[in-house]
Amino acid sequence: xxxxxxxxxxxxxxxxxxxxxxxxxxxxxxxxxxxxxxxxxxxxxxxxxxxxxxxxxxxxxxxxxxxxxxxxxxxxxxxxxxxxxxxxxxxxxxxxxxx
Amino acid sequence: xxxxxxxxxxxxxxxxxxxxxxxxxxxxxxxxxxxxxxxxxxxxxxxxxxxxxxxxxxxxxxxxxxxxxxxxxxxxxxxxxxxxxxxxxxxxxxxxxxxxxxxxxxxxxxxxxxxxxxxxxxxxxxxxxxxxxxxxxxxxxxxxxxxxxxxxxxxxxxxxxxxxxxxxxxxxxxxxxxxxxxxxxxxxxxxxxxxxxxxxxxxxxxxxxxxxxxx
Numbered sequence: 630x631x632x633x634x635x636x637x638x639x640x641x642x643x644x645x646x647x648x649x650x651x652x653x654x655x656x657x658x659x660x661x662x663x664x665x666x667x668x669x670x671x672x673x674x675x676x677x678x679x680x681x682x683x684x685x686x687x688x689x690x691x692x693x694x695x696x697x698x699x700x701x702x703x704x705x706x707x708x709x710x711x712x713x714x715x716x717x718x719x720x721x722x723x724x725x726x727x728x
Numbered sequence: 729x730x731x732x733x734x735x736x737x738x739x740x741x742x743x744x745x746x747x748x749x750x751x752x753x754x755x756x757x758x759x760x761x762x763x764x765x766x767x768x769x770x771x772x773x774x775x776x777x778x779x780x781x782x783x784x785x786x787x788x789x790x791x792x793x794x795x796x797x798x799x800x801x802x803x804x805x806x807x808x809x810x811x812x813x814x815x816x817x818x819x820x821x822x823x824x825x826x827x828x829x830x831x832x833x834x835x836x837x838x839x840x841x842x843x844x845x846x847x848x849x850x851x852x853x854x855x856x857x858x859x860x861x862x863x864x865x866x867x868x869x870x871x872x873x874x875x876x877x878x879x880x881x882x883x884x885x886x887x888x889x890x891x892x893x894x895x896x897x898x899x900x901x902x903x904x905x906x907x908x909x910x911x912x913x914x915x916x917x918x919x920x921x922x923x924x925x926x927x928x929x930x931x932x933x934x935x936x937x938x939x940x941x942x943x
Binding site for chain 2: 630631632633634635636637638639640641642643644645646647648649650651652653654655656657658659660661662663664665666667668669670671673682683684700702
């Protein structure tokens with residue numbers, strides 16, 4: 630079997646579609662097989678994901694602005710009790726971009 | 729175990745080895761995990777359901793082609809997604825005609841100047857497609873993943889009648905925000921045996937004529 634690959638963004642929602650069709654004769658058919666779907670994972674260097682939420686710390690070039698709290702990361706819902714207005718707005722923006 | 733009847737999109741996703749499921753909008757943040765959100769078997773552009781024989785989870789195809797991981801492979805066909813001897817099998821040369829007719833996927837046409845992509849040396853295929861099947865997967869990517877891969881194989885009964893407008897097509901479309909993907913709905917790259925026919929990096933329309941005859 631051949632292998633196909635494509636890039637994605639961590640945590641985003643993607644749509645993957647496989648389509649096969651006949652171009653006009655209505656007969657003389659084709660068949661496709663797909664197997665062995667795998668993710669290409671990002672290995673986080675030591676110290677770049679201290680809270681273990683799988684998001685790399687901003688200090689390592691990642692997008693986790695608080696690597697000491699696993700509940701804070703891109704896509705996490707904002708905490709109105711602890712977050713400042715600025716922070717909450719930023720989280721909402723990031724979350725909506727990933728949907 | 730192979731699944732020939734009553735299979736769902738989830739069955740085919742599992743055959744593809746994409747087994748973890750999740751919710752699009754979970755009630756709790758802690759439930760926001762990666763995985764398959766939905767899986768559907770559809771026609772090329774409409775929500776109509778293809779004939780049941782056009783998809784399956786196969787445990788083998790012939791005596792040589794076997795699953796690359798776990799027990800089954802996902803199969804879709806413009807005819808019958810069956811091995812010889814399986815229930816519902818129709819010889820691909822004689823062919824199976826479901827009677828369906830519709831437009832090729834709009835996003836794909838838009839990305840290719842309103843045409844179905846083809847080798848420049850071959851006649852343009854029609855934009856009306858027949859006997860189409862689409863496996864549509866909606867997936868949340870793991871937060872520590874930046875890509876994916878899968879294995880594939882394409883068979884056609886049209887060989888050696890190559891480079892004609894009747895050649896079947898296989899398409900893989902990926903919708904992603906990744907900067908490595910074109911802004912519109914784009915194809916993921918499936919290498920073609922003839923490189924000159926893969927001029928667009930992101931286009932993987934695989935004409936039936938490119939592949940070895942089913943044996």
